[in-house]
Amino acid sequence: MTSTPTILLLGTCDTKLPELLYTKSAILAQGPNNVLILDIGRIPSSSSEVDIKQSDLLGAPLLHHDVKQTTTPPPLPPTSGKSKSKEINTLDRDSYIKTLTPYGGSCGTALATGALRDGLPVGFPKLMVSTMASGDVGPYIGETxxxxxxxVVDIAGRNRVLDMVLRNAAGAIAGMGRVCYCQQIKQQEAASIEIEGEDNSEATSTVRIGISMFGVTTPAVTIARKHLESILPGCEVxxxxxxxxxxxxxxxxISEGQLDAVLDLTTTEIADEVVGGVLSAGPDRLVAATKRDIPRVVSVGACDMVNFGTFDSIPEKFANERLGAQRVFHRHNPTVTLMRTTVEECRDIARVIARNIRDSSRTKVLLxxxxVSMVDIPGQPFWNPDVDEDFFSTLEEELSDSGIEIVKDGRDINHPELAKLAAEMLRDLIKVSR
Structure with missing residues (x-):
């Protein structure tokens, strides 16, 4: 490791080099730091102030383009974002950079945040200064x-307002970098010191467990979490x-190796993916744990529902079914409307769950x-045991030749004893895996 943290500045050096240089000086004013500038512009910069040029990433300039021939900005090559992610990831592995900050407009933000999402793990300090940060930043941040x-103002020429924002950003990223750097130093020192006679086995064997939760499965998760902490001392949930x-x-x-086991009580996001709700986690939900084959208990919490926003946001095809009495809806709160899943939808959900977990050898299923939720019990609006039974039988059939054990329990998912059973099933899988 270098003696001081290194901060990497990403920016479009063909249009924003003066702002980048000002930010660099503001970071250096915070204390001992190394600051590098990485060019992600449309047109390669020839400035000697650029530390990492486009040709360093791709082996050749991104573009050979005469900007005088058109008023339309030249498009970025489809490989440029992947190359930047690879380069950033390499710098991280080599302990070269300790924190990273890009800035830009819509194109620069999309390109830079894509590199940050794909190139760096959760926990690595990263700050994006952007003209797009006051709106919906979900597409930029993703799950990171x-x-x-x-x-506040466009990053198009320095002025007092922009300088103030950039100084604040410089202070923020310098502080983040210092904290991250000091933590790594402490970890290295702890790893290099052996305390004679002290048993560190418990500290080095901490199990990190992920649990999925929704409002209608919160009682189950709360009990399961507390029970895990009591039967697996020192675990992190x-x-x-x-x-x-x-x-x-x-x-x-899970993919990054930052979780060791999973209690996937709430797989409702698959219902949204299959039916078309607004809270889908994509078609690969459950796949990461299958690929790593880590200890896992899977249940079907909240698979009785699909999520929409306000009542008037329900898609027309479902609204028409509601008018025809084919659909049951429940207003969870003023901004969330739940729609009960049908028999066919539940069968499809079961098939996706089975497909995504069937290749794992350390998975159990709890039905x-x-x-399957707080509103799927007698007296509640989504209670429909016939639909649930179809759901369960389809999942059993799809997993019949997989070797995955399926445990059926007569209690509902939020019953305290079922939640404890789920925790104990995971505990047993973890012990066998050690």
């Missing part, structure tokens, strides 16, 4: 921890809100026969 700062981004975040951390 990119911090976004609104530039990470709860993910199953809102699409939550599921993607969990999948990402709550008494109801």
């Amino acid at each position: 921890d990119i911090a976004m700062m609104y530039s 990470y709860v993910f809100h199953a809102t699409g981004s939550g599921g993607r975040a969990m999948e990402r951390l 709550p026969i008494g109801g």
Whole structure:
């Protein structure tokens, strides 16, 4: 490691080099830091102030384009974002950069945040200064921890307002870099010191467990979490809100090796993916744990529902079915409307779950026969045991030749004893895996 943290500035050097240089000076004013500038512009910069040029990433300039021939900006090559991600990831592995900040408009933001999402793990400090940061930043951040700062004015020439924003950004990223750098130093020192006679086995064997949760499965998750912490002393439990981004975040951390086991009680995001709700986590939900084959218990929490926004946002095809009494809806709150899944939809959901978990050898499935959510129990609007039974039998049939054990329990998913059973099933899988 270098003696000071290195901060990497990403920017379109063909249009924003003066602003990048000002930010660099503001970072250096915060204390001892190394600052490098990486060019992600449409047209390669020839400035000696650029530390990492486009040709360093791709082996050749991105473009050979005469800008005088058109008023339309030349498009970025489809490989440029992937190349930048690869380069950033290499710098990270080599302990070269400790924090990273890009800035730009819509194109620069899309390109830079794509590189940050694909090139760096969760926990690596990253700050994006952007003209797009006051709107919907979901497409830029995705399931990662990119911090976004609104530039207030366009990043097109320095002025007092922009300089103030960039100074704040410089202070923020320098602080993030220092914290990250000091933490890595501490970890290296701890790893290099052996304390004679001290048993560190518990500290080095901490199990990191991911649990999926929704509002209608919160009682189950709360009990399961507390029970896991009592029967697996020292375990770390990470709860993910199953809102699409939550599921993607969990999948990402599993892929990055930051989770060791999963209690996937709430697989409702698959219902949204299959039926067309607004909280899908994509078609690969459940796949990361299957590929890593880590200990996992899967249930079907909240698969009785598909999520929409306000009541008037329900797609017309479903609204028409409601008028024809073919659909049951429930207003969860003023901004969330739930739609009950049908027999055919539940069969399709079961097939996707089975497809995405069937190749794992350390997975068990827990089916709550008494109801899969808080509103799927007797007296509640989504209670429909016939539909649930079709769902369960389809899942059993699809997994019949997989070797995956399926446990059927007559209680509903939020029953305290079922939640404890789920935790104990995962505990047993973890112990066998050690």
